[in-house]
Amino acid sequence: MKDTKTTAPRVLLNWPAPPDYIPPPLLSDQQVTLCPRAKGFGLGFANLPEDLVECPEGDYDLFDFVGNSEKIPDKEFDLVIIWTSSFDQSTPLNSKKFGCPTVLLAGDTHHWKFPVNHLLAYWATEGFDYVATAYNRQHLHWFATAGAENLAWLPLISMRPIAHEWVEVRENQIVFIGQQGSRHPRRSRLVQALKEADFPILIKTANRIEAADRFASSLISFNCSQNGDLNLRNLEVISVGGFLLTDRLSFASGFDELLVPGVYCDTYDSEGELLEKVRYYLDHPQEAIEIARRAYHAFDEQWHPRHRIQNLLDWVFGGELPEPFCYSPRSEVRHFVSTSSAELLDSRLGIYEPIQELHRVQERLKVFLSRNCPGVIAADLLDLPRLELYVEGGFADPCALLQQRGVAERVHELTGEPASWPVFDAAVCMVEDLQRLGQPVKANFAFVLGEDHQLLFTEASRVMETRLQRFTINQFMCVIRLYEETFFYEATYLNFPSFISDISEVKTVIDVGSGIGLASVCFRGFCPDAVIHCFEADPLALHLLQQNALSLGNCHVHPVGLAGQNSSKTRRLWPEDSQTEWGVERVLVFREARTALRDLGLERIDVLRVATGGQEVEVLASLEPWLKDIKVIYVEFCSEQDRKQIDQMLDPSHMIWQGEIIAGQKGSLCYLRRA
Structure with missing residues (x-):
């Protein structure tokens, strides 16, 4: 066995992220790192390896690629390590051909398309000797159940620390540095709650050096996981002396064993508890600083990633892995029931x-x-x-x-x-x-x-079978999530009558039956200053709508349908036989349109869309006293009879501007106010 304490092993690392976005870890002084092409994020990451080799996108033969690469003269390695997730750009194959130990560093298994299944299938295909996770210890039992034997938790092994001196005098503020938007719905909600509570908060994106300065000089560093994962921000804050206030993770995550809330950081479970703790530490700054001081001095000895790198090498080359990093029946209460x-x-x-x-x-x-x-x-x-x-x-x-x-x-x-x-x-x-x-x-x-x-x-x-779609409308750009079978009347909504003289006065858009929010994307592009209110009852559509609304900004989602009167509908999920008295059924709740909007203070409407799959006439009838003042009205219809009735209702105050009709039975129409 190689003595990794005296001789650095020759390591081949396949790293999935562009190095100017997330820099790869340095696991050995004799390391070759394969990365996809840099995307030019321009975030100024420090200490990038100079011997990076660009790898292909998609599936590729790792052994053949290395064998044919002029940039890698020495083809022999002591260890092959592949870090991958279900959304990565490249998938290396045939790693076992190198004839040395292989390690799968399982990346994000807490989001995207069937992430655990994807990694299990990849593990089975490649036959990795070792499997480790940096972010999701709670998912190791899935690998054990699939038959993997050598499993480890190496928390935040990929972190690239930034050295920073201790800062004693701090700004009495909360700092949040990181991503928001549709990928991080909970984080976005909590940041908004902090703003609405009128706390002093600094929100920005920053490179790692600037982020370190902000964490060190602010009283509170706010963090929120994407989905119960132990993310890099936890140690990035602590390593530079910041006071970490982060969300409480599960018993299986390992967080409490690693960072010990109340000693090295503090945690919250809900929006209410977050606001309560922020208020407390702003009023008691010295307590936050003392917690941060303990963590800052403990970082180098306990949590510095070099310790986890050494754990990895000792595990592979010496069979040594201390608790709690070794995954075994002793370290996971669910191990036996899961594997059995x-x-x-x-x-x-x-x-x-x-x-x-x-x-x-x-x-x-x-x-x-x-x-x-x-x-x-x-x-x-x-x-x-x-x-x-x-x-x-x-x-x-x-x-x-x-x-x-x-x-x-x-x-x-x-x-x-x-x-x-x-x-x-x-x-x-x-x-x-x-x-x-x-x-x-x-x-x-x-x-x-x-x-x-x-x-x-x-x-x-x-809910897992989605894709990302980029939209650019009138200089507004966003990326939203769609289901594969999504249908949309593009010609109608992408030709918004932006020529109307008072387009700048469009302040309120009501989208009834929003679906996943495609029409609202168009409204945001043409009406950048408008507040958009989306109403949707279907849970499947709501799942994407709640995320897409974050990409649009100033877009409010109401999980209820609008109709001619208060009502509810049930849909049989299983069995489909509606005569069966037992089973599982879905309940969709609807409110009378005018009352629901009045309760929200939305009597003044500039743009209205109604697409309810059959209740358009009833919704328009409920809103009849307001229709004459609405500048633009979009209505989708499901029958010729409804189309004729809609036209009769709107004809006194509006004219048809454009529309799409399919086989005479369904379509979408746009009406402009005659005035």
């Missing part, structure tokens, strides 16, 4: 990954688990820190989970009939339990298991 249910791996991930994606976007998730569901599903789900689990009486704790910090208060036992239960964000049910209950369980998404505990039905996986 390996035959359910596909069904379990079919439940976990869509619910994890819902968790990324929603502040709190209510998930129902019927009585005879395998207990391992509860063990899987409860590492999502803001998930509330509802179970029938008789729920058996699968692995002493309720004794873990922050878990017991998130598990609720249900009594009574299903009619008295809440509407759940997701319901996981055995067929036999649904039949026994005899009444429908109400949920936005359903997961139904058969007698063999395999997944029979779900449509929730659609």
Whole structure:
């Protein structure tokens, strides 16, 4: 075995991110680093390796690439390390041909398209000798269940520290440096809450050196994970002497063992607790500074990434890996129950990954688990820190989970009939339990298991099947998420009548039946100063709408439909037979349009869109007293009869400007006020 304490191993690192965006870690003095082409982010990252080699995009043969590269004269390596995630630009193959140990450094498994499944499939294809994670210790049990044996948690091994002297006198402010927008919906909501609370807060993007200065000189450094992950910002703040206030992660994340809240940082669980703690530390600055001082002095000895790099090398070349970095039955309370249910791996991930994606976007998730569901599903789900689990009486704790910090208060036992239960964000049910209950369980998404505990039905996986689309409209540019089958009347909405003389006076846009928000993207491009209000009842559309609204800015989402009167509609999710008295059904809530808008103070409307899939006439009738004053009205219709009725209703005050009609039965029309 190579003695890594005296001789640096020759390492081949495949790094997925452009080096001017996220610089690769230096794992050895004898390292060759492969990276995709730099994208020119211009953030000024320091200490970039000089021996970077540009690698191909997409799938490529790593062994052949190195063998044919003139930039890599020495083709022999002691260790091959590949860092990858489900969204990376390149996927190296045939790493085993080098004849040396191979390590998969699992990147982000907490977001994007089926991220855990993607990494498991890649691990199986390449046959890696070792698997480690830097951000998501809570997901190592999935690799153990799939059959991986050498597993490690190497927290934030990829961090590139910036040296900074201690700063004693600080600005009495909160600093937030990082990304917001659709990828970070919770973070965006919390930043907005801090602004609305009128706290002194500095919000900006910055290169690593400038960020270090801000963290060190501000009283509070705010952080929020993307989705329960231990992200780099935690140690970046601490390493330069900042006081870290970050969100509370799950019992399985390892956060509490690493940073110890109350000693080296502080944490919050909700918006209310965040505001309370910010207020407290602004009033008690010395307490924040003392916590930051302890962490600053402990960083070099305990958390500096060089320790995790040495752990990695000692593990591979010497078989040594200390607690808590070695993943084993001793380090994970769920290990046995997870690995002993390996035959359910596909069904379990079919439940976990869509619910994890819902968790990324929603502040709190209510998930129902019927009585005879395998207990391992509860063990899987409860590492999502803001998930509330509802179970029938008789729920058996699968692995002493309720004794873990922050878990017991998130598990609720249900009594009574299903009619008295809440509407759940997701319901996981055995067929036999649904039949026994005899009444429908109400949920936005359903997961139904058969007698063999395999997944029979779900449509929730659609929340994972999205793509990104860039829009540029009238000099406004944004990137939004779409479902693959999204349909849109482009010709109608991309020809907004921007020639009208009072376009600058368009202050309020109402989008009824917003779907995922494509029409609102157009409205933002043509009406940059308008406040947009989106109304949508369908949970699948809402999942993307809530994210896309963040890209538009000044766009408010209301999770309710508008109609001619207050009502609710149920949609049978499973079984489809509407005559069956048991099953899972979705409840869509509608409010009478004029009352709902008046309650929000939205009596004055400049642009109105109505696309409700059949209730357009009723919505327009509800808003009839206001229609004559609306500058532009868009209406989609589903029948020729509705189209004629809509035209009669709007003809006294508006004229048709343009539209699209498909086979005479459906389409979209744009009306301009005659005045």
